[in-house]
Amino acid sequence: MLGFQLLNGLTFAALLFVVASGFTLVFGLLRIVNLAHGALYLLGGYVAYEVGGRSGSFAAGVVAAMVAVALAGLALDRGLLRFVKGQDLRQVLLTVGVGLVLNDLFLVIWGGDAFTVPTPEALQGAAVVMGVFYPKYRLFVLLAGVAIFVLLWLVMNRTRYGALIRAGVDDAEMLSATGVDQGRLFVITFMLGSALAGLGGAMGGAFLSLYPGADAEILVFSLAVVIIGGRGSLEGAAIGALLIGLLNTFGQVWFPELSYFVVFGPMALLLAFRPYGLFGRAA
Amino acid sequence: MKRRIVLATLAAPAMLRAQGTSGPIKIGLMAPLTGVAASGGREIVEGFQMYFETINGRIGGRAVEVTVEDDASNPDTALQKARRLVEQGNVHFLFGNLLANTGLAVANYVRGTGTPYFIPVIAADDLTQRSRLPNVVRVAGYSASQFSRPLADWAYKQGFRRIATISQDYTFGHEQCGGFAQKFTSLGGRVLQQFWHPLNTSDFSPYMGQLANAGVDAIFAMETGADATRLIQAYASFGLKGRIPLMGAMNASDQSVIRTMGAEAEGIVSAAHFAEGSTNAITQAFVADYDRRFQKLPSLYGFSHFSGAMWVAEALKTIGADAENRERLLAAVRATTLTGSPLGAPVSLDAYGNPVYDAFIRRVVRRPDGKLWNAPIETYPRVDQFWGFEPEAYMRQPAYSRAFQGPR
Numbered sequence: 001m002l003g004f005q006l007l008n009g010l011t012f013a014a015l016l017f018v019v020a021s022g023f024t025l026v027f028g029l030l031r032i033v034n035l036a037h038g039a040l041y042l043l044g045g046y047v048a049y050e051v052g053g054r055s056g057s058f059a060a061g062v063v064a065a066m067v068a069v070a071l072a073g074l075a076l077d078r079g080l081l082r083f084v085k086g087q088d089l090r091q092v093l094l095t096v097g098v099g100l101v102l103n104d105l106f107l108v109i110w111g112g113d114a115f116t117v118p119t120p121e122a123l124q125g126a127a128v129v130m131g132v133f134y135p136k137y138r139l140f141v142l143l144a145g146v147a148i149f150v151l152l153w154l155v156m157n158r159t160r161y162g163a164l165i166r167a168g169v170d171d172a173e174m175l176s177a178t179g180v181d182q183g184r185l186f187v188i189t190f191m192l193g194s195a196l197a198g199l200g201g202a203m204g205g206a207f208l209s210l211y212p213g214a215d216a217e218i219l220v221f222s223l224a225v226v227i228i229g230g231r232g233s234l235e236g237a238a239i240g241a242l243l244i245g246l247l248n249t250f251g252q253v254w255f256p257e258l259s260y261f262v263v264f265g266p267m268a269l270l271l272a273f274r275p276y277g278l279f280g281r282a283a
Numbered sequence: 284m285k286r287r288i289v290l291a292t293l294a295a296p297a298m299l300r301a302q303g304t305s306g307p308i309k310i311g312l313m314a315p316l317t318g319v320a321a322s323g324g325r326e327i328v329e330g331f332q333m334y335f336e337t338i339n340g341r342i343g344g345r346a347v348e349v350t351v352e353d354d355a356s357n358p359d360t361a362l363q364k365a366r367r368l369v370e371q372g373n374v375h376f377l378f379g380n381l382l383a384n385t386g387l388a389v390a391n392y393v394r395g396t397g398t399p400y401f402i403p404v405i406a407a408d409d410l411t412q413r414s415r416l417p418n419v420v421r422v423a424g425y426s427a428s429q430f431s432r433p434l435a436d437w438a439y440k441q442g443f444r445r446i447a448t449i450s451q452d453y454t455f456g457h458e459q460c461g462g463f464a465q466k467f468t469s470l471g472g473r474v475l476q477q478f479w480h481p482l483n484t485s486d487f488s489p490y491m492g493q494l495a496n497a498g499v500d501a502i503f504a505m506e507t508g509a510d511a512t513r514l515i516q517a518y519a520s521f522g523l524k525g526r527i528p529l530m531g532a533m534n535a536s537d538q539s540v541i542r543t544m545g546a547e548a549e550g551i552v553s554a555a556h557f558a559e560g561s562t563n564a565i566t567q568a569f570v571a572d573y574d575r576r577f578q579k580l581p582s583l584y585g586f587s588h589f590s591g592a593m594w595v596a597e598a599l600k601t602i603g604a605d606a607e608n609r610e611r612l613l614a615a616v617r618a619t620t621l622t623g624s625p626l627g628a629p630v631s632l633d634a635y636g637n638p639v640y641d642a643f644i645r646r647v648v649r650r651p652d653g654k655l656w657n658a659p660i661e662t663y664p665r666v667d668q669f670w671g672f673e674p675e676a677y678m679r680q681p682a683y684s685r686a687f688q689g690p691r
Contacts, residue, residue, distance in 0.1 A: 208485050209512045
C-alpha cells in the first residue's frame with residue numbers, strides 16, 4: 001500500500017515538474033511571474049486532444065502541443081509583455097488577464113465538458129509493479145518526467161545556452177554588459193518555458209482531463225513548486241515537485257479533510273525560514 | 284473573485300422575443316454562462332428555449348418573452364441579476380440557476396418579493412423541506428437525496444451488503460450520500476467507509492488504492508463535472524472496473540460527463556427521474572430532436588429545463604395565461620400533473636413543492652452508433668423526496684452533513 005501511494009505521489013510529481021520547470025525558467029531569467037502559464041498548459045492539452053484525436057497519434061499530439069504553445073508564448077512575449085518590460089506589477093496583471101481571456105476562449109471553442117487526450121494502445125491498461133496493479137500511462141509519465149529532467153539538466157549545465165541562462169538568472173546586468181544578445185535569449189527561453197507548459201498539458205490532459213478551470217488548479221501547484229524550489233532553479237523545481245506530489249498524495253490518504261492544508265501548510269512554514277526557497281538566492 | 288469583474292461585463296443578456304404585440308408573458312431565466320458551471324448553464328438555456336420554440340413562443344394566445352441573464356456561477360451575481368430581472372425587467376416569474384449557492388441566494392431574495400421562482404436543477408434538500416417557501420417550486424427537479432434511496436434499495440437487492448462512498452465534500456454530496464447511507468443501513472447493509480474530497484481534486488489515485496482495499500461489494504460515487512470524469516477514469520485505469528461495481532449519483536453518469544468518455548464509463552449504474560435511453564416514444568422524440576438541434580444528447584440541465592418550462596406553460600394554460608396573478612399561477616403549477624413530457628410517466632408535486640416520480644435505475648450502455656447513454660433497467664414507482672419516511676418525522680432529524688448520514 002505504501003509503495004502504491006509512493007508511485008501515485010511520484011507520477012503526479014513528474015507532471016508537476018514538467019509544468020513547473022517551464023514556469024521557473026521564465027520566472028528565473030525574465031523575472032516574469034507568468035500567471036498565464038496554467039492557461040498555456042490547458043491550451044497544450046486541447047491542441048494535443050485535437051491533433052492526437054484526428055491523427056490517431058499521441059506523439060503527433062504532443063509535438064503539436066509543444067509547437068503551438070511555444071508560438072503562443074512567442075506571441076504573448078512579443079505582442080504584449082514587451083510593452084511592460086521591467087514593470088513587475090503590470091506584468092502580473094497582464095498575464096492574469098491573458099489567462100482569463102484564454103480560458104473564456106477555450107469555453108467558447110471546446111465548451112465546458114471535460115475532455116481526455118487519447119493515449120496509444122500500448123500505454124492503456126495496468127502493469128504489475130512491485131506486486132500491485134498500476135496504470136501503464138502513469139508509469140510513462142514518471143519516466144517522461146525523469147527524462148525531461150535529465151535533458152533540461154544537460155542543456156542547462158553542458159551547453160552555451162544553458163550557461164547564458166544561468167548567468168542571466170544570477171546577474172542579468174553583468175550578462176548584458178558582456179555583449180550577449182539578451183533579447184534573443186529571453187525570447188528563446190520564453191518559448192521553451194511555454195513549450196514545457198504545452199508538453200505538460202498534453203501529458204496531464206490524458207489523466208487529469210481538460211476543462212475550463214483546470215488551468216488554475218495546475219497553476220497553484222506549479223506556483224507552490226517554484227516557491228519551494230526557488231526561483232530559476234531546475235533542481236529546486238524537481239525537489240519542489242517531489243515534495244508537493246508526495247504531500248498531496250499522502251495528505252489525501254492520511255488527512256483527507258486537510259488535504260489542501262497538508263500541501264500548502266509546509267510551504268508557508270518553509271518560506272518563514274527560507275524566503276527564497278530551497279535553492280533560490282536573492283536577486 | 285477576480286473573474287467576476289471581467290466576466291460580468293461580457294455577459295450581455297441574450298433575448299428571445301416571440302412575435303406578439305401586447306402584453307407578453309415575461310420570464311427571467313438565470314443560468315451560469317460563465318464560471319465553473321458554464322457548460323451546464325448553456326444547456327439550461329438550450330433546453331429552456333427549445334421548449335418555447337416547439338410551442339412557437341406562445342402560451343394560451345400570449346407571446347412569451349424570455350430574458351436570459353448570466354449568474355456567472357456566483358451567488359452575488361445571481362442575486363444582482365434576480366433583482367434586475369424583477370425590479371427593472373418586471374418579469375412575471377424567475378427560472379433557473381444551477382449551483383445550490385446561487386439558487387439559495389435567489390430564493391432568499393424572492394422570500395421578500397414573493398416572485399414565483401422555479402428551480403428545475405437546484406437540488407438542496409431543505410428548499411422543499413425544512414426551509415421551504417410557498418413561491419419556490421422545484422418543477423421537473425429533484426431533491427438531492429431523493430434518488431439515492433431507491434438506488435440503495437436496488438443495491439441491497441443485488442446482494443451488496445458492504446459499501447464505500449466517495450463524494451465531493453459539500454452539501455450536495457453530503458445529501459446524496461446521506462440518502463443512500465440511511466436507506467442502505469436501514470435495510471441492514473453497512474457503509475464501511477466514506478471518502479470526502481475537495482471539489483476539483485486533480486489526482487484521484489490516492490483514493491483508488493483505499494477503495495480497492497476497503498473490502499466492499501460496491502462503491503457509490505457522488506461526483507459532478509470534471510471530478511466525475513477523473514474518478515471514472517481512475518476507477519478503470521487502476522483496475523477496479525470489473526472487480527468492484529460502481530454506482531453513481533445521477534450527475535456522475537450524466538450526459539454532461541459521459542458524452543466525452545469511452546468504454547471506461549460503460550456499466551455504471553445510477554438512479555434518476557430521466558433516462559435518455561428509455562424506450563418511451565416521447566422521450567425518444569425529445570432526445571432525437573435535441574441531438575438534431577445541438578449535436579449532443581440532452582444532459583440533466585437540458586431535459587430539466589425543457590420539462591420545467593413545459594410544466595409552467597401547461598399550468599398557465601389552465602388559468603388563461605394569467606401570469607400576473609402570482610397566487611393563481613402558483614396554485615395552478617401545484618395542481619398540474621405533467622403528462623407527455625420527456626420524463627415519461629405523469630409527474631405531480633407533493634405537498635412541499637417537490638415532484639413525485641417514477642424513478643429509473645439506469646445503466647450506461649453503448650448505442651448502436653457508438654454513443655453512450657443511460658438505459659433504464661428497473662423502475663421504482665412513485666418515489667417522493669421522503670420515500671419510505673414519514674415527512675414530519677423525517678424533517679425532525681437534522682439535515683444531512685458529513686457528520687450526519689442517518690442515525691447510527
